[in-house]
Amino acid sequence: KKRVFSGVQPTGQLHIGNYIGALSLWVENQSKYDNIFCIVDLHALTIPESIEPQYLRKKVREVAALYLACGIDPDKSTIFIQSDIPQHSELTWLLNCVTPIGWLERMTQFKSKSKKLNSVGTGLFDYPVLMASDILLYKTDLVPVGEDQKQHIEITRDIAQRFNNLYGNVLKIPEELIRKSGARIMGFDDPEAKMSKSADEMKNKHAVGLLDSPDEIRDTIMSATTDSNRETRFEHASPGIKNMLTLYQALTKQSRKEIEEHFSDGKYGKLKKELAEVVIETLKPIQQKYNRIINDNSYLDQILNDGKERAAETAENTMNEVKKSMGLK
Numbered sequence: 001k002k003r004v005f006s007g008v009q010p011t012g013q014l015h016i017g018n019y020i021g022a023l024s025l026w027v028e029n030q031s032k033y034d035n036i037f038c039i040v041d042l043h044a045l046t047i048p049e050s051i052e053p054q055y056l057r058k059k060v061r062e063v064a065a066l067y068l069a070c071g072i073d074p075d076k077s078t079i080f081i082q083s084d085i086p087q088h089s090e091l092t093w094l095l096n097c098v099t100p101i102g103w104l105e106r107m108t109q110f111k112s113k114s115k116k117l118n119s120v121g122t123g124l125f126d127y128p129v130l131m132a133s134d135i136l137l138y139k140t141d142l143v144p145v146g147e148d149q150k151q152h153i154e155i156t157r158d159i160a161q162r163f164n165n166l167y168g169n170v171l172k173i174p175e176e177l178i179r180k181s182g183a184r185i186m187g188f189d190d191p192e193a194k195m196s197k198s199a200d201e202m203k204n205k206h207a208v209g210l211l212d213s214p215d216e217i218r219d220t221i222m223s224a225t226t227d228s229n230r231e232t233r234f235e236h237a238s239p240g241i242k243n244m245l246t247l248y249q250a251l252t253k254q255s256r257k258e259i260e261e262h263f264s265d266g267k268y269g270k271l272k273k274e275l276a277e278v279v280i281e282t283l284k285p286i287q288q289k290y291n292r293i294i295n296d297n298s299y300l301d302q303i304l305n306d307g308k309e310r311a312a313e314t315a316e317n318t319m320n321e322v323k324k325s326m327g328l329k
């Protein structure tokens, strides 16, 4: 079986974009692959609001419970916390030494995130190398992510190639797994911006959180940005309408043609109302399962400990190979 690796940062509220772009894709392919899903808490440290230790601790458990609630099955997938496996940090240092600064300077996520900060940490700059380490440590074949992560997968491949050129064929070159439609869900308030889970944006009816109540969901979707064109064809719709049509398609699995016919009267109110109900129905079982799991500390601990043990074995093996090839052993 091919190996899959992916992760989510334990920051902010997981939203419907994370679900469609990443988590639902993991679940759909779960039986086909050998899966490893990580809660990337070391990555979260690059974002200012994670500096509060209690907050970070709570968020890590929330994300673990959401993985399970969304349908990640611990019998088919390894779930673990990034900082439980020290090799992620160790490999990052080694890969830093083969990564030219110019490659990191080109990363669009770094450019946009650093613009919003008064003081930019070295960790934010080095984020893609830590991500490359996550992926390469497990000899990953496929990385299922949203479109925003495409550039980070490309640099992972470049880093692995460069390492292999310098030290021999040690690292596996991974491929991305990105949805054709739904890989980039936009904000409801601003359909020009990617839906993002940073806290300040969540306040503005920007995103639907996976734990939002039905009223909150209706409220956010009903106030989504539209236009006055009454255009509901995918190819011709304005970005806000296209975003809602794409969400509707991803969640109902209907064809574009069926959806265009259903909304052919161009009434945006109907699209919003029906989309809200589809989102509420999708999230209802997830929220019920989440509420059970988040209160069952021993179950969560057991899953995360199991995951840690399984991940540790592969991580140690790869690190040994990497170190030997570099002359460190």
Ligand code: AQP
Pocket: 007, 008, 009, 010, 011, 012, 017, 018, 019, 020, 021, 022, 047, 144, 145, 146, 147, 148, 149, 182, 183, 184, 185, 186, 194, 195, 196, 197, 198, 199
């Ligand atoms: N809008 C999106 N549409 C589709 N997929 C998305 N992903 C993120 N946003 C969308 C995918 O979800 C996974 C987890 O990504 P993350 O932990 O980096 O979360 P985020 O929402 O993308 O958070 P930001 O924007 O990086 O930072 P903050 O914390 O400031 O909100 C990934 O597979 C991602 O592609």
